[in-house]
Amino acid sequence: MSISLIGRSIQESATLKLNQTFAILKAKGEPVIHLGGGEPKSKAPIDAITAITAHLNTGEVRYAPVDGTIEMKKAIIRYTMEHYRRQVEPENVIASSGAKQALMVALQAILDPQDEVIYTAPYWVSYPEMVKLCGAVPVAVTPEDGTFTPRLQDIEQNVTSYTKAIIINSPNNPSGAVYPETFIAEIVDFCERKGIYLIMDDIYHLLVYGGKKVVNPFDYVKDFTENSKLIIINGISKAYAMTGFRIGWAIANKDLIKVMANIQGHQTSGPSVLLQKAAIGAINGVQSSINSLRTTLENNRKVLVEQLNAFNGVHLLPPDGTFYAFADFSAYDKDSTRLSQFLLDKVRVLTMPGKEFGMDGYLRLSFCGGIKDIIEGIERMKWAIDPDAPNELYIGERKLVRDWN
Numbered sequence: 001m002s003i004s005l006i007g008r009s010i011q012e013s014a015t016l017k018l019n020q021t022f023a024i025l026k027a028k029g030e031p032v033i034h035l036g037g038g039e040p041k042s043k044a045p046i047d048a049i050t051a052i053t054a055h056l057n058t059g060e061v062r063y064a065p066v067d068g069t070i071e072m073k074k075a076i077i078r079y080t081m082e083h084y085r086r087q088v089e090p091e092n093v094i095a096s097s098g099a100k101q102a103l104m105v106a107l108q109a110i111l112d113p114q115d116e117v118i119y120t121a122p123y124w125v126s127y128p129e130m131v132k133l134c135g136a137v138p139v140a141v142t143p144e145d146g147t148f149t150p151r152l153q154d155i156e157q158n159v160t161s162y163t164k165a166i167i168i169n170s171p172n173n174p175s176g177a178v179y180p181e182t183f184i185a186e187i188v189d190f191c192e193r194k195g196i197y198l199i200m201d202d203i204y205h206l207l208v209y210g211g212k213k214v215v216n217p218f219d220y221v222k223d224f225t226e227n228s229k230l231i232i233i234n235g236i237s238k239a240y241a242m243t244g245f246r247i248g249w250a251i252a253n254k255d256l257i258k259v260m261a262n263i264q265g266h267q268t269s270g271p272s273v274l275l276q277k278a279a280i281g282a283i284n285g286v287q288s289s290i291n292s293l294r295t296t297l298e299n300n301r302k303v304l305v306e307q308l309n310a311f312n313g314v315h316l317l318p319p320d321g322t323f324y325a326f327a328d329f330s331a332y333d334k335d336s337t338r339l340s341q342f343l344l345d346k347v348r349v350l351t352m353p354g355k356e357f358g359m360d361g362y363l364r365l366s367f368c369g370g371i372k373d374i375i376e377g378i379e380r381m382k383w384a385i386d387p388d389a390p391n392e393l394y395i396g397e398r399k400l401v402r403d404w405n
């Protein structure tokens with residue numbers, strides 16, 4: 001079989017693969033607990049459901065404009081005004097099939113082969129593969145001070161004449177870190193001065209806790225004309241609990257949006273008009289579901305952090321946003337892939353290996369599931385890896401006997 005160089009270089013999405021493993025085990029009746037999830041379990045807002053149903057009932061579901069319907073763009077403009085205090089025009093907006101596609105077409109619009117894209121570790125699993133899909137070179141930068149907060153100096157050291165873009169994801173998947181104002185101000189200024197694209201992946205920006213504030217990059221932008229290199233990525237997947245609706249968007253300068261629309265037009269065309277209707281319903285509708293999701297997640301987060309803090313040998317910088325905690329398990333096993341597999345095999349707890357996010361020795365644990373699962377999942381993990389744990393553990397009726405050290 002003859003496969004392209006790019007095709008050969010792309011890894012399977014580790015998170016999606018583990019989700020499949022979970023579904024298979026669950027279907028077999030295995031008592032598996034998912035602490036690796038990437039989506040809230042609440043229902044989509046009622047306004048989204050009403051809007052999509054009304055359109056479906058017309059029986060006329062046609063192609064949508066390549067860059068999104070006018071109504072969709074208006075809803076995104078409204079969202080941008082409300083959450084970024086910035087008035088943008090329809091030509092600054094493209095709606096795509098998920099934030100993932102918005103990001104992908106943005107990269108395809110700006111990257112040439114050999115160009116480099118910098119992002120900070122730990123990072124979302126898709127960044128390196130998306131950059132490679134463009135024939136470009138991914139460059140991960142790990143903060144040298146042992147925190148999850150990048151510093152401009154760490155990034156600057158990795159900038160070369162090939163650096164075309166920097167991706168910033170705050171709140172960050174997987175660490176939950178919310179980057180400080182000084183850093184965002186510095187990176188916006190740095191990219192403007194150097195003429196480097198700054199891609200802000202803000203998909204989690206409404207999911208922050210403990211009074212933390214996500215910094216609005218527009219507060220520091222001096223130039224949002226056609227020369228602007230700022231690209232904002234966002235969508236409805238996380239805050240509206242609408243992952244399966246596949247609507248995301250980008251805000252950028254008009255020329256770039258036009259190029260992105262040209263690319264999208266030959267890939268998938270405009271996102272499904274039905275799903276855009278649902279997204280419009282969610283954005284223009286009652287916003288209370290976001291608050292209740294945030295309250296639930298904040299509570300789950302408290303429980304997860306307590307459980308992990310009581311876990312000898314595990315080190316955690318508590319997350320300020322998202323629904324992930326990225327905990328250092330290297331005292332137990334420096335190989336996170338092995339540890340994650342061990343936990344799945346022995347106690348049927350699914351975790352995401354830190355290696356996939358650019359930091360081995362860590363596990364990403366999600367708190368978007370139920371509290372019961374968080375507590376039981378961590379208990380099972382403790383039992384599996386704590387050498388002083390009792391010899392037996394019951395999972396429902398099933399008795400597990402430790403046959404390892």
Ligand SMILES: Cc1ncc(COP(=O)(O)O)c(C=O)c1O
Binds near residue numbers: 235
């Ligand atoms: C950091 C980050 N960006 C983008 C996405 C993609 O979002 P969407 O579901 O809208 O494609 C995800 C999804 O997990 C994510 O974690």
